[in-house]
C-alpha cells in the first residue's frame with residue numbers, strides 16, 4: 158500500500174504509511190490518499206465478524222488497519238491497537254456500542270473516550286502510532302495546534318505521557334464551553350501547554366500557520382501538527398464503520414446506512430473509504446448545521462467556500478466551518494482520481510473565484526448514484542426539538558451535533574430527502590451532552606448528566622497561559638518552554 162497526493166502529477170513518488178504518518182498536507186498542497194482502496198470480499202467480512210467476536214475492537218482495528226499499513230510489523234500494530242482501545246479509556250468492552258433510539262434509528266456511541274467526543278477514536282490511535290514511530294526514528298515532535306474545543310482536548314489526552322511528544326494548544330480565550338475549558342486547562346503536565354489567545358479560532362489557526370511557515374523555526378524546534386486532514390486519523394475512523402456494520406448485521410447481504418454530523422468532511426470521509434472498500438453501506442447521509450457548505454454541494458453541484466463573516470456561530474460549534482478541509486479527498490475519487498483536475502478546481506477555481514461548479518456533469522450525478530451520498534441540514538430550533546424528542550422516546554440524551562444527525566436521518570427516513578433508505582440507519586454520536594450544557598438546558602430544562610469520570614472537573618485548578626494575538630510572542634513562549642526542557 159502506497160500513498161499519493163490528491164494533486165499528484167505523473168512521476169510523483171508514492172510513499173509508505175509511516176512516510177505520511179506525521180504529515181499534514183502533501184508538499185503540493187494536496188491531501189494524502191491510498192493509491193488504491195483495498196477491496197474486501199465476503200470471506201474477509203466473515204473473518205472480521207469472527208475477529209470482532211473473539212478479539213474485540215482492538216483485534217478488528219488491527220485487521221482493518223493492516224490493509225493500509227505495511228511498514229509496521231503486524232505484532233507491533235496489534236500491540237498499538239490494544240493500547241489505544243482499552244476498556245479503561247472507553248468505558249465499555251465494545252469500545253463503540255450501538256443502541257436503538259426508536260423509529261428504526263440507531264446510535265453508534267463514539268463518545269465514550271477520555272474527552273467525551275468521537276475525536277478520541279482517532280486521536281488515541283494517533284498517540285500510540287506517533288510514539289512508536291518517533292521511537293523508531295529516535296526523534297521528538299512538538300505539536301502545535303489550534304482548537305475550538307474538541308480536537309485540542311482529544312489531542313492532549315492522547316499525547317500526554319507519550320515519549321518524545323509535547324503539545325502547545327492554542328484556544329480562543331473565553332470561547333469554548335465551560336466544560337471544554339475545564340477539560341483542557343485542568344491538565345497539569347509539563348509536556349502540555351494550554352494557550353489562551355486574545356482572539357477567535359481563526360486567529361489561533363493563523364498563528365499556527367505563521368509559525369509553520371517559518372521553516373527554520375519549525376525545523377529547529379521539531380514543530381508538527383495533528384490537524385483533521387491527517388490520513389491516520391481518518392483511517393482510525395474507518396474501523397468503527399466496520400464494527401458498527403458487524404454489530405448490526407448477521408449476514409453480508411444486509412446493508413446499513415450511516416448518518417454523520419459533519420463539518421470538515423472528516424468523519425464521513427472515513428465512511429466513504431469504508432464503502433469504497435466494499436463494506437455493505439447503503440447510503441452515507443451527511444448532516445450539516447446552518448453552515449451548509451456541503452449540503453449545498455450535494456444538492457446543487459456548487460462548492461462555495463464561505464468567508465469568516467459568512468460563517469455562523471451555532472449551537473453545534475464543532476461543525477461551524479467555512480470550508481470542509483477533507484472534502485478534496487472525495488472530489489479526487491469523484492473525478493476519477495485525476496490530480497490535474499483536482500488542482501484546477503481547488504487551486505485555480507477556488508483560489509480565484511471562491512467556488513467551483515460540477516452541476517450537470519456525469520461526475521456530480523455519481524455523487525448520489527454511485528457513491529451513495531444524501532444530505533440535509535439542521536437549525537438551532539431543529540436540534541433543540543430533536544434533543545427533546547429523542548429523550549422522550551428513548552431516554553437517551555444526545556448532544557447538539559448528534560441531534561443534527563438525528564434530525565437529518567429522520568428527514569431521510571420520512572422521505573423528505575428523496576427516496577427512503579431501505580434498511581437500518583445508524584447515526585454516529587459525536588460527543589456527550591456534558592460538553593454542551595447550555596443547549597441541553599434549553600432543550601430539557603435541566604443540566605446534562607455528568608459521567609463519573611468527569612465529576613468535579615470544573616472545580617480543578619487551571620493551567621493556561623494568556624497570549625496576545627502575536628506570532629513573535631508565541632515563538633518566544635515555545636522557545637522558552639522547549640529550551641527549559
Ligand SMILES: *Cc1c(COP(=O)(O)O)cnc(C)c1O
Nearest residue numbers: 307419420421422423424475587
Ligand atoms: C469534530 C466534530 C464534528 C465534525 O467532524 P468532522 O470530522 O469535521 O466532520 C462533529 N461533532 C463534534 C462533536 C466534533 O467534535
